Amino acid sequence: MSADRVPPSTDHPAPGERLDFDEIAGSDQTSWARADPEAALIESTGRYGYRVTLPDGDAHLVAVAREHGEHVGTCDCEGWEYNDGPCAHLCTVRKAAFAGVEDVEGDSVMIPRVDLDAHSTDERAVADGGFVDQAQRTDATGGRR
Ligand SMILES: [Zn+2]
Secondary structure, eight states: OOOTTSOOOTTSOTTSEEEOHHHHTTSOOHHHHHOOTTTSEEEEOSSSEEEEEOTTSOEEEEEEEEETTEEEEEESSHHHHHSSSOOHHHHHHHHHHHHTOBOTTSOBOOOOBHHHHHHHHHHHHHSOSSHHHHHHHHHHHTTTO
């Protein structure tokens, strides 16, 4: 927070480590196949946090975000701890966000972007309003896809 012009480092992806959803999306990997956002209970617990309960499992706390076009996140379950790649809970949030599934409060599940956060907070300090925010958004997405 002290160095205000340093872009967010990819070495410190908040909140967790890089998730390779592309690797397993659509595959028959257990975690991806098990993830059923319609059947799961998804509760928002914070900016990046969700509590995910799969029909055949316990509630687990997930944190997931997007940084520089990549997903980053973590989960407190054993599947995440002992296996490579995203666990069923992370896959559930990913699928839910993609399909526009709502959480228990009726809000659409979203995966927030941490890189935009970091920029817009800075910019708001010097220029108020959403103008700069909008420019940042265009800037951040333009040329990336
Ligand atoms: Zn998990």
